[in-house]
Amino acid sequence: MGLKFKIVKTVGKSRLGQLLTKHGTVNTPAFMPVGTCATVKAMFPESVAATGAEILLGNTYHLMLRPGADLVEKMGGLHKFMNWDKPILTDSGGFQVMSLSGLRKLKEEGVTFRSHVDGTKYFLSPEESMKIQYKLDSNITMCLDECTPYPSTYEDCAKSMRMSMRWAKRSKDAFVDRDGYGIFGIQQGNVFKDLRAESAEALKKIGFDGYAIGGLAIGEGQEKMFEVLDYAPDMLPADKPRYLMGVGRPDDIVGAVLRGVDMFDCVMPTRSGRTAQAFTKYGAINIRNARHREDYRPLEEGCDCPLCTHYSRAYLHHLHKCNEILGVMLLTWHNIRYYERLMQDLRDAIKNDSLDNYVVQFYENQKRGDIEEL
Amino acid sequence: MGLKFKIVKTVGKSRLGQLLTKHGTVNTPAFMPVGTCATVKAMFPESVAATGAEILLGNTYHLMLRPGADLVEKMGGLHKFMNWDKPILTDSGGFQVMSLSGLRKLKEEGVTFRSHVDGTKYFLSPEESMKIQYKLDSNITMCLDECTPYPSTYEDCAKSMRMSMRWAKRSKDAFVDRDGYGIFGIQQGNVFKDLRAESAEALKKIGFDGYAIGGLAIGEGQEKMFEVLDYAPDMLPADKPRYLMGVGRPDDIVGAVLRGVDMFDCVMPTRSGRTAQAFTKYGAINIRNARHREDYRPLEEGCDCPLCTHYSRAYLHHLHKCNEILGVMLLTWHNIRYYERLMQDLRDAIKNDSLDNYVVQFYENQKRGDIEEL
Numbered sequence A, B: 001m002g003l004k005f006k007i008v009k010t011v012g013k014s015r016l017g018q019l020l021t022k023h024g025t026v027n028t029p030a031f032m033p034v035g036t037c038a039t040v041k042a043m044f045p046e047s048v049a050a051t052g053a054e055i056l057l058g059n060t061y062h063l064m065l066r067p068g069a070d071l072v073e074k075m076g077g078l079h080k081f082m083n084w085d086k087p088i089l090t091d092s093g094g095f096q097v098m099s100l101s102g103l104r105k106l107k108e109e110g111v112t113f114r115s116h117v118d119g120t121k122y123f124l125s126p127e128e129s130m131k132i133q134y135k136l137d138s139n140i141t142m143c144l145d146e147c148t149p150y151p152s153t154y155e156d157c158a159k160s161m162r163m164s165m166r167w168a169k170r171s172k173d174a175f176v177d178r179d180g181y182g183i184f185g186i187q188q189g190n191v192f193k194d195l196r197a198e199s200a201e202a203l204k205k206i207g208f209d210g211y212a213i214g215g216l217a218i219g220e221g222q223e224k225m226f227e228v229l230d231y232a233p234d235m236l237p238a239d240k241p242r243y244l245m246g247v248g249r250p251d252d253i254v255g256a257v258l259r260g261v262d263m264f265d266c267v268m269p270t271r272s273g274r275t276a277q278a279f280t281k282y283g284a285i286n287i288r289n290a291r292h293r294e295d296y297r298p299l300e301e302g303c304d305c306p307l308c309t310h311y312s313r314a315y316l317h318h319l320h321k322c323n324e325i326l327g328v329m330l331l332t333w334h335n336i337r338y339y340e341r342l343m344q345d346l347r348d349a350i351k352n353d354s355l356d357n358y359v360v361q362f363y364e365n366q367k368r369g370d371i372e373e374l
Helices: A045-050 A060-065 A069-074 A078-082 A094-100 A126-136 A154-174 A193-206 A222-229 A250-258 A268-274 A306-310 A313-321 A325-351 A355-368 B045-050 B060-065 B069-074 B078-082 B094-100 B126-136 B154-174 B193-206 B221-229 B250-258 B268-274 B306-310 B313-321 B325-351 B355-368
Strands: A004-011 A014-021 A024-028 A030-032 A056-058 A088-090 A102-106 A111-114 A121-124 A140-142 A182-187 A210-213 A242-244 A263-265 A277-280 A283-286 B004-011 B014-021 B024-028 B030-032 B056-058 B088-090 B102-106 B111-114 B121-124 B140-142 B182-187 B210-213 B242-244 B263-265 B277-280 B283-286
Touching: A004 A325, A014 A325, A024 A030, A030 A325, A060 A069, A060 A094, A060 A121, A060 A126, A069 A126, A078 A088, A078 B313, A088 A126, A094 A111, A121 A126, A126 A140, A126 A154, A154 A182, A154 A193, A182 A193, A222 A250, A250 A325, A250 A355, A268 A277, A268 A325, A277 A325, A283 A355, A306 A325, A313 A325, A313 B078, A325 A355, A325 B325, B004 B325, B014 B325, B024 B030, B030 B325, B060 B069, B060 B094, B060 B121, B060 B126, B069 B126, B078 B088, B088 B126, B094 B111, B121 B126, B126 B140, B126 B154, B154 B182, B154 B193, B182 B193, B221 B250, B250 B325, B250 B355, B268 B277, B268 B325, B277 B325, B283 B355, B306 B325, B313 B325, B325 B355
Parallel strands: A030 A263, A056 A088, A088 A140, A140 A182, A182 A210, A210 A242, A242 A263, B030 B263, B056 B088, B088 B140, B140 B182, B182 B210, B210 B242, B242 B263
Antiparallel strands: A004 A014, A014 A024, A102 A111, A111 A121, A277 A283, B004 B014, B014 B024, B102 B111, B111 B121, B277 B283
16 A cells, blocks of 8 residues: 655665655656646646656645546546546645635644635635645645744744644644555654754654655745755655655756655646746756847757757747747747756766766756857 | 740639749649738748648838848748748738828839838839849739729729739839749729729730739729629739739639639738638638637537647637737638649639539538527
8 A cells, every 4th residue: 555665775875765656666766747737738648757756746735626536536537537647746825724725724723715716615624734735636635724924923823833743743644545546644843953953753653655845835935945855755655755846947856856856746847837037957947037039049959859859049039039939839848847857857867876977067067057149 | 024924724714724934833722811011910830831832922112121132032032931831922012001001102104101110211102113023032922003093083093004004014124034033014993894804904015924903903893893703803804813913802703713813812811810710611600709619629610620629619718818829820821722622623623624613612602601609
């Protein structure tokens, strides 16, 4: 029952692993593109798979609002509904309830809120979140938790974390165990080491298929985040996958892999695809910038995505200046491919004992900046 | 030099043909998806080709504004710029100048106007339009003409048509002849038969690779349009392709093929893809309608497009309710595929001497309306 996780190799704190689910294997370290409303925005699922992505994230909050968990269940689950037969992880809905919904009321029992779409009233509790994620047929269910803002007082973080741990227990109790499906606990505690430790102990006592590090990348900055990541992953079981939620920029991911994290998700590559920000080996660039107007070169030399193999920067610039959907389609594809290549490179570097060199080169390239203007 | 057109078979007034260009062959009757700004909106060019489309239309007005003809030329022409290696037809820019631009001044010499994008002043004449379409590397160049509104007086239509014929001569004189490239004249005359005849005579005297029927589908309604099409195509040379500009709905196309038209373009399938209107065998439907919310069936049974083979109406409904780009991508693909299947069916029916039966069945199906609600 549950999920199997094999650690293939460890170099320093970095791990090469394999997470086995009902819908296939996820090689870790892994990046999960975000498919908020049962679609990775502007991507065909076949194209998402072509980028190398082996697992997607779905947002419980959005899906419970539209089209609703009952409808997704009726349609045979999220995989079938959205034509993605590989693994899916769903968040618990808690984070988006806090950031998107209106008129929230948080109690020990759960949270009442109004939909940001049409004002409809909903109730979300650990038990309800489990039920919804079950109906979605999610391979990896996340516990319902509360995420404190940054900065917050020690007392607020302690109180919130302890409620999240009680919710973690209720989540686990309500979770229906099936072979190839699993549930992850979420460590909270903000930037306070002893709270992180207390949270980790509480989660281990309950026992999960994997452990997420929550409550980071919420405005504390990379330096503070890395300070927490210097100890937080080590508090979690070594033989289970560790998932850093909502992270992040390419250099965040590299730093987190060095600190022992196995899984990531972030809207960065997809959202950037819609706002003309392109990720490249030599850092991020904005393709709307006038310097690209007559540039016949590919966005990123050597990239094997459709954008870089068939089109010029000038064409991509033109599409984004004209707000053409194809500009979003091509750049989103490239950006996800960039992230998935980064993960493949990290996995290869762990495998080939070349991680140190890879990381030095990675930071040098990122620092170098875009290719020279024509 | 120029273009070759072979008529393979004629049934009644309907013709099965092949138009040979530098970039490949177009089987006629043919439908050209519209790629206004060097992209068929929300489609990869590979996907456009996969629908069966053998030729695209590009809009000179939009392209001269953004990214500009000089830039497209510098990038190796429109085919290379937009990664479409099949034939391209470009309009002359005249129609959009009249419908989109600001502060127009029309004189015998040409038209001065301001860009609807940024107010920049431009001048377009027959010679200028030829120069731009040459830079775009268009396989089929269209003469610059003026299109009278509907309704217009006989006098206005006569005056305008005669200027268009003088412009046609200037267009032909300025056109640079190359093998596999050609220029089409455009018949005007609104709904007046003698003006249509006069226009056809003027064009034939100049001599073109093909002849368009302009000034229709501008509000006169299908009945009036068919009245004109009952005689207008017959006035044009039988051995050259006939192109009905900006048409139309599926039943417009069927009616026009029966009246001897070979080529069509229209924004209908692409624009409808963005507004949730779906074309099916049994007529057009709006996928946002609540009746599709829980419908697990494909949009159109038997259609081989990605939408109909992999997704439910419920999923497409969900995507359009959430304004997801994938909804536009999938529905645009289906709609173009619908149009290209229609053209293939018409070509097959001419080939197999089953056009009459096909047309009866087509109208019966269209009249039947959508499949029954679940």
